[in-house]
Amino acid sequence: MxxxxxxxxxxxxxxxxxxxxxxxxxxxxxxxPGAGSGGGAGFDVSKSGDARIALVGFPSVGKSTFLSKITKTKSEVAAYSFTTLTAIPGVLEYGGAEIQILDLPGIIEGASEGKGRGRQVISAAKTSDLILMVLDATKRAEQRALLEAELEAVGIRLNRDPxxxxxxxxxxxxxxxxxxxxxxxxxxxxxxxxxxxxxxxxxxxxxxxxxxxxxxxxxxxxxxxRKYIRCLYVYNKIDSVSVDYLDELAREPHTVVMSCELDLGVQDVVERCWQELRLMRIYTKRQGVDPDFGEALIVRSNSSIEDVCDQIHRTLKETFKYALVWGASAKHIPQRTGLGHVVADEDVVQIVSAWKA
Structure with a gap:
């Protein structure tokens, strides 16, 4: 043509x-810079823990219920729109890691034009390592499309590479x-x-x-x-849809299904979050002492010995001599490595430093 x-x-x-x-x-x-605050106080929640997950979704899809089930946080729960008005942080403890979960107030259409508290919601979403989009299984198509368009408009790109x-x-x-x-x-x-x-x-x-x-x-x-963030679509209220439809939903990429009301699949969602965050547990060991498996250091995937050092103490690199590594990333046990060695989940690391008196 x-x-x-x-x-x-x-x-x-x-x-x-x-x-x-x-x-x-x-x-x-x-x-x-120099612009006014633009009306209303912002809610900046300081980043804590080993990773941050933002919960986004329309009002009353069950975000707060989900949050109160998996963390020790009580978010205001009610069956009407806009119950949550500020960002509520909760802490999820999993695999020795502390993951901060932010329940962002239900995004309203038009947040990308600066309406409502949209701007603050979005800046909080941009700093997270994973976005958990909570959707109502009975209204799936329209909710997901609207939220994706909203996030897309503010420069958040879901499940895409630059x-x-x-x-x-x-x-x-x-x-x-x-x-x-x-x-x-x-x-x-x-x-x-x-x-x-x-x-x-x-x-x-x-x-x-x-x-x-x-x-x-x-x-x-x-x-x-622009921010490229992984997103997990979580369909709640699966008790209200047919089994065939549920089966079709659950097979979609980046998708998990649950029912907060019936307590179904909530743990599966937590496990999927852990997989998506790609965090690794590293155990440290002192010379002549068995490693302590009760306390793990949490690092991002593809971290090197250097990142492990930074996680322990910021001055550790200055006296670093070599590291001994036991585990999946070691070619032989133990392997003697430098700062550039990339570690794997559940490796045991011993840092040997040259003490300067």
């Missing part, structure tokens, strides 16, 4: 509008735009126009993904305002 010139022109126009919209939205949600596009601003030299393979949805003129609109006149661009879209390109330009 030959594409007419008119469509091309419309596409450029839409591309520029998308870029402008993204820029204005970022200004709206993250007022620059676009495979390299962009580097330069001091001079104009624009250099390269495509690794001919892209299907972008062309040089479009990229040039969007960059010019963002006043990025000197830069280098390399598009490595042939399926990259205008939205992906804008995400790369706005990367300071």
């Amino acid at each position: 030959a594409r007419t010139q008119k469509n091309k022109a419309t596409e450029y126009h839409l591309g520029l509008l998308k870029g402008k919209l993204a820029r204005l939205r970022a200004q709206l949600l993250e007022p620059g 676009p495979n596009i390299y962009l580097k601003a330069k001091k001079a030299g104009g624009m250099k735009i390269t495509f690794q393979s001919p892209p299907k949805n972008l062309d040089e003129k479009m990229v040039y126009n969007i960059l010019r609109d963002y006043k990025m006149l000197n830069c280098e661009v390399l598009v490595r993904d042939e399926n990259a879209t205008v939205d992906d390109f804008i995400d790369v330009i706005m990367k300071d305002h």
Whole structure:
């Protein structure tokens, strides 16, 4: 099908509008330095524990009930909309880790335009390691689509990797735009126009993904305002739907099902959260003493011995000599390693340091 010139022109126009919209939205949600507080007190919950999970969902889908079941927190529970008005932190203890769970007030449609307490809800969601989207199994399609659109609008990208596009601003030299393979949805003129609109006149661009879209390109330009977070969709109230429908739901990717009322599957949700957070337990050992399996250090996946040192004490690296590692990541037992060695879940680590008197 030959594409007419008119469509091309419309596409450029839409591309520029998308870029402008993204820029204005970022200004709206993250007022620059020196701007007023923007009415109302914010709720900043200090980050604590080994990881943070944000619970998002429409009012009365059972977030607070879920929170009170898995943590020692009592959130106000009632069967009407907007019961929870501030962000309530709870602590979930699992596998020796303390995971902070934030019950964010039900996001209302329009939070991305700065309505309601939307802005604070969103900034709290952006700092979390995992988003738990609690949905009502009886209203699945519309709720999920609305929430995804809301989070998408404020720059939170769920279960996605950053676009495979390299962009580097330069001091001079104009624009250099390269495509690794001919892209299907972008062309040089479009990229040039969007960059010019963002006043990025000197830069280098390399598009490595042939399926990259205008939205992906804008995400790369706005990367300071974008957050790529894993999301787990949790369908509550499964006691109100048919078994066939439930089966279909449970097989969807990144999805778990439960019923808070009947106490079904709540523990499964907790286990899935642990898997999604990809945290690892590391046990430490002193020379000549058996490791203490009662107390674990919690580190992120792909952590190295260096991260383990930082977790123990920030000055430990200065006197570090070598580490001895027992466990899945060791080639032989024990393996003597340097700071760069990547540890695995439930490894035992002994740090040997050169004491400076």
